[in-house]
Amino acid sequence: QVQLVESGGGLVQAGGSLRLSCAASGRTFSSYNMGWFRQAPGKEHEFVAAINRSGGTTHYTDSLKGRFTISRDNAKNTVYLQMNSLKPEDTAVYYCAARQGFYYSDYGRPTAYPYWGQGTQVTVSS
Numbered sequence: 001q002v003q004l005v006e007s008g009g010g011l012v013q014a015g016g017s018l019r020l021s022c023a024a025s026g027r028t029f030s031s032y033n034m035g036w037f038r039q040a041p042g043k044e045h046e047f048v049a050a051i052n053r054s055g056g057t058t059h060y061t062d063s064l065k066g067r068f069t070i071s072r073d074n075a076k077n078t079v080y081l082q083m084n085s086l087k088p089e090d091t092a093v094y095y096c097a098a099r100q101g102f103y104y105s106d107y108g109r110p111t112a113y114p115y116w117g118q119g120t121q122v123t124v125s126s
Helices: none
Strands: 004-007 010-013 018-024 032-039 046-051 058-060 068-073 078-083 092-100 120-125
Touching: 004 092, 018 032, 018 092, 018 120, 032 068, 032 078, 046 068, 046 078, 058 068, 078 092
Parallel strands: 010 120
Antiparallel strands: 004 018, 018 078, 032 046, 032 092, 046 058, 068 078, 092 120
């Protein structure tokens, strides 16, 4: 089992940048495929990005391509989400999630991930 702790959220003006981090416990981080999701008030979890175990494959929700970048450092047991050109509509709680096994095509489905962090708030002011 893996435990996940997000950090790096905060308040930023529109057009600014933030880098979120998700630190994982344990020695088997490289066996987990990772995802970032976000949840705005009153809305369901929305897929943001996913990355496979080696970091060689990534996917993004179409609306965020070009602004957000997911990466990972398996030596540091950490996955990152670089967010640029932030907009007020990016305001949400951002969660990282983990699952083992193959990098299946359902990487964007929240229920595919059994392990979740507690979330970090990102607020973008206009």
